[in-house]
Amino acid sequence: MANFNLLGPVEIVVDGHVRTLGQHKLRQVLAVLALRANQIVDTDLLIQELWDERQPKNARTILHTYVYQLRKTFEQDGLCRHGEELVETRTAGYLLRAGDDDIDVFRFDRLVREGRRLLRDGDVAGAAALLRRGLDMWSGRAVADVVPGPVLHGHTVALDEQRVCALEMRIEADLELGRHRDVLPELRLLVETYPYNEGLHGQLISALGRCNRRNEALLAYQNLRHLLDEELGLAPSPQIQELQRELLSAGMLKKMAS
Template sequence: MATFQLLGPVEIVVDGHPHTLGQHKLRQVLAMLALRANQIVDTDLLIRELWDEDPPKNARTILHTYVYQVRKHLERDGLCPHGEELVETRTAGYLLRAGEDDLDVFRFDRLIRQGRQALDEGDMALAAESLRQALDMWSGRALADVLPGPVLRGHVVALDEQRVCAQEMCIEAGLELGRHRDLLPELRLLVETHPYNEGFHGQLICALGRCNRRNEALDAYRHLRDLLDEDLGLAPSPEIQELHRELLSAGMPKDLAS
């Protein structure tokens, strides 16, 4: 049975071997159907994604051809013996059938929920393991080889936000487990990649303080303070300022959530 990868390039995987749809519009259609798997994706919504506000007069015919080509690709490569059983035509649109383990976005969401629950229950080891597994599923940005239209752009933003939340929770669990030294390289990268995310900055400050690198922690605070002031005209959040006060008093930084 085929599985679908969307947390990176759009791929269909069979027996560990990835397959990609050569034509961009086909990947776009497959991504739309996969992200809303087991739901009817309205024809008008697909047309809007493919052509935005300027669809051709025969848009429905072209769309039907694209869906047909997706089915044939599934059959031709032996990914699914009967493509029409996997991608169904409905009155209002099309529906992709997929089980809980057939889509990486399904598995990613399940692992995040498991990690969040473990975090809430104080099981930091399980939280860190579940969230790290979720993050390891990514192989680039979501839908990396698709130029998204107006609908898929929203999905990409939502998936990226889930990824950031998972990173924050994973690091929170790691700090609770005393892994502050191991987390420093990842945190250095995250504050560069997400310069305005105060959560990552706070976690870096906390990790540096716990490593007895107080001067570096104070430098990290000053960097954030100057960045926010110069670029946004803002001051660090009360939580970050409290971390700063603890460092100045030579105390051990507490967790941001405490």
């Protein structure tokens, strides 16, 4: 049975051998079918993904040709067993038959859900390990070698959000495990990549504070406050403001003790 990788370039993997599809439209069709594996994907939805508002008159015929090419690809080089049909034709559209472990997106989702459960139950080390395993599956943005149409765009946005949530949980676990120095470089990069994500900013401020770099932590808070005020007319969340008060209180206590 073939495995499908979507957390990076679109790939078909059989017995450790990776196969990529040369045609962009083939990768598009495969990505949509794989993301909705074991569900009927409506023909009109696939046409919308491939051409949006610039649909050719013979769009259905062209789509059928792409599906036929996918099937031929699966058959050659042992990508599927002889006579096995991974892509089934249904009245309304097409269905990709795949197991729960055959698509990396579903394996990632399962690891994240299990990691969240372990974190909630207090198994911080176990949660960090599972979340790291899931995040290591990524090799760039989702379907990195596809210019997404309207359907895939929605999926990639959701996957990126899920990845960021997993990153926040894994960093939370690492902070609880005392790995605050280890996560600092990663957090600095993440707040540059996701400048409006207050959770990541809060983790950076917290990590700097735990490293006894109070001045840098307060500067990170001021940078966030300035960004939110200038760009959105907002103040930092109450949780982030509480972090600042804790840092200021720690500084005052240190002065009183000296």
